[in-house]
Amino acid sequence: MGGALRDAVGGLARAFGRTRILWLVFLLNFVPALAVGIPFAGALDRSMGLRRDAPDLVAEYGGDFDLDFRLRNAPLLEGLRGSLSVLAFVSFLLGAFVAGGWIGVFHEPKGTGSVQAFFRWGGRQWARFLRVSALTLVAVHVVGVFTHGKGWELLLDLASGVRKIEDLPDGKTAVLAEWWRGAAYVLLLAFLFTAADYARISIVEADRRSALLAWLHGIAFVARHPLRTGLLLGFYNLAEGLLLAAATLLLRTGSEHVRGGFGALGLFLLMQATILGRVGLRGARYAGELAVYRSSQAEAAPLQAPVLATRLAGV
């Protein structure tokens, strides 16, 4: 417990200490988001800016307004939905790059992490990390078959003699079954995505070329150290949850009083600070996981000479 907490706090210090990288990753989130955010804001301005009751609309995104706004801007919103999907895919691709950059920077000896190193590691590991992500998604798919497909039907049949959730005897049982299924699904996803993190770390630490072997290694690692990896993940999720809860509270209560441009700017800054916090927490998670990985490896076997330093020397 103490070890996990130490790793977690250490991760925070390491990630938030890399301010330039932090800002860079933040921009990789912020700039694509503008592709949706600006047209959306423009549509809002066309619909709201000349409204007689504009000041009231600041406080409440009302039902009638929401409806007319959506109907009047239906083609635009449909386009933005598509853009958002494309950007989500781009973010997925960028995510592999960012993960490579973060882990690589943390992998390097203390003090050598730089934006250049971030780019170098991100580029170097991008393809491997994408393969890890693809494997993870295949595994997510398989998990889905067991939690939402035929596997679920068989399980339900074994447990209760019915194959459809609607055939369960009452609504409470059905909802509880749904919740258990949802919880199992989320836990399995957490397991898979955490394993993918350790697979990526093992790729960097051991310069593995096979994404499949690294992925299997990641699975095995998390399976061997469920408590330590789970605690670390829990810590960061809790921290992120608290951050978002606080931000949401502030935004909801504070934004109702926003009237002018300065108020809107204040809101904007608060929101961006929250995103920056989330970006940092994700970086911290990689740092913490790297620390957990290294200490576990050290417990298992004497630390080998850093592969990276020797390999990179020739780069």
Next chain:
Amino acid sequence: MLEVSPTAEDRPFPGAREGHYHPAGMTSAARFPLLAFATNALAAPLLAQIPSSLPTQSDRVVSYRIEATLDPKEKKVRGRERVTWRNNSPGPVGDLWFHLYLNAYKNDRSTLMRERGPLDEEEEVGKKEWGWIDVEAVRAEQGEDLKRSISFQRPDDGNPDDETVIRVVLPTPVPASGSVTVDVEWTARFPEGLSARNQTRRGFFLGVQWFPKLGVFEETRERGTGTGRWAWNCHQFHAPSEFYADFGTYDVSLILPQDYSGKVGATGRLTEGPSPSKDGKSFTVRFQQEDVHDFAWVADPRALKMERSFDPETYRGRDGQEEERMARVLGRTRAEIALAPVHVTLFLQPEHAGQEERHWDAVFAAIYWFGLWYGRYPYAGLTVVDPPFGSSVGGMEYPMLITAGTDWRVVSRKHDPEGVLVHEFGHQFWYGLVANNEFEHAWLDEGFNTYSTAKVMDRVFGPERATVRAGQTPIYAHPLLRFPEPGDGRDPRALLTLAALRWKAFSLPIRNASPDGFVTLPGADLTLLRPDPVLGFLRDLPPLSFVPRLDRLETVWLRERYVRDPKADPLDRRAWDYVDRTSYSINSYARPALTLLSLERHVNARRGPGTWDRVMRTYHERYRFGHPVPEDFFAVAEEVSGERLGDLFERLIYGSDVLDYGVRVAESAAQRRPAGIFGPGATGERREAEARAGDADRRGGPHDTKVVVQRYGEVVVPVVIEVKFEKVAQPERFDWDGRDRHWTHRWEGGPRLEWVRVDPERVWLLDADASNNDRRVDPDPSPALRWGTQNLFWVQNVLHFFGGIG
């Protein structure tokens, strides 16, 4: 005052007629007394008082004496009924037509099953048991066997596979004002595993549309006008509609196994039993009721049976001011509009026991408000059924018995189950008491009831908060911008999920292609990310990202449903003739409700508050226990309100035009001094040198203002326009008859314009685009900044979420 053309609107509705409680066979003039009265009323002052004329009983055209035995194991009911029918037509009648509703579930080729489309996935996967009803004997009063005279009738579509209507030829015609009695024996089987109202589910039986029921013998009408031809109105069972029957008396004895003791509810009063059989294995209950047009029952051994009485004197939600207002509006005393106690029996699923109070609150509120506005609920009892999980019963209405339903987990600001309870109870008034032909004019009951429900819900329960569902649980949330569903070909994210991958692209030797082109492997469903609630929630609302709360009144929900597709159909048509189920839903529920709400505001604004209450009350009282048609309502509306509404009804009810008024131009510029040549000839006074560019910047000086309000839609209604100038305390109001395509007004040299608003009181809720109803001169960017910023934040969180997957 507004200008109203005296030509078109002087025409009253020709089909106005009285309800069935009046004697038949009257002359045309005598049978349409409203016509003359309505015409006179248009010019006469409003009625100061509506005479208290709440009918106390129906004309009781039919009577049923039924004995039926339930066999839960076989899921069958074996029954016999003695039906007596009185011929109210002016001539003899040689046949009887019966509905056999349960045959709609006999196979997948019946009219109902064809209309509702192929079996859904759940029905395909699960065990299916078809339902049917088989008439085994029909005998005349003298014992003559009439079974051989039975023939199936398909008056609506000629579908040879539909067996939901039969005709029985009588040995001797029934003379005018005469009666006939026949005995019918039948066996019915309840369907299971199909989306059916009248179904069984793990011992639960909902006995609705379960016995051979007579149609209505009446004069056929075109646009409300009698044609002189009399015929059976007995439509086949259709997916969206099923109700039309004569009022009468029911005397029903049910024999059920002992397991159901104390767990039976039905239309009517329990007059005998439960009386156990000699062997103790079964018991008999007898229900009797007059002045209803159907009989339904429920048997649910698992449900909790609760009983409570609605007492109008001690009801905690009582509103003395509203009672006073209604009495004043109707010109009656409070005693005259007083309500009566109602004994309510609630069958609640055990897992919903914690929601008992929510059920009572909703039902009592409905009894109170519907009774106060339209007239007291006339029956002594009401049964409320919460169907078991997994049944497809949903919310339905039958005389003195309604079904609703709820989830195990509910949230307080989501009006579930209140909304459905109020709505289904409301049908006791609009369908039960005012019993229009639901097959042909569904909007007369669904629309009127949706209108009334919205008023009760907004008044009693307030705005509802938007929710999304995850794991069958509602969660307060409202995404600003949802993702497209994966796999629809436009969503690259589907690549992440394998949902969009067509396995044929990999040339896999799989032959088991589903109809939509996707390929499924035996034992494995490859489209993983079809809308799984948990994943959908995570996807559209990444954990804890900002979600604006969104509270909406019922009227807003109605608008949302209507304006999405306002032109698909005219409002009034047979239920199965709408282009699709969505159009049926819009035109039977949301659109008529919005029309009534709009007319209410319009009429009250012109004729004074309370006028519309008198319209609705009069219509209800006049047609309580009757079968009105749309023209009957139109005539009452004109008669009571004194407004000429004919053209409006024509467009709103029989057309599919859209109503939309908006501010097109609102501009105000500092007045420039005249420039150019003024006076006769080219040597006139020259003034151009005096015009200076700086004039336009003088905000406080005189301004030239132009306002254009546009009629974007085809529906013409009178509207009010408000124009507000700076430093002028009150806005100027203009009445526009709305006929021209636009209303243009100019002011020269006045104060600067601040804003313009059309229809400031939101009279016309039917307005398809409310966002163009007002416009200010100076833009205010702060709301867009605020909400645009929050949307950007939401997008950032979404991208952050997907970045974490990569």
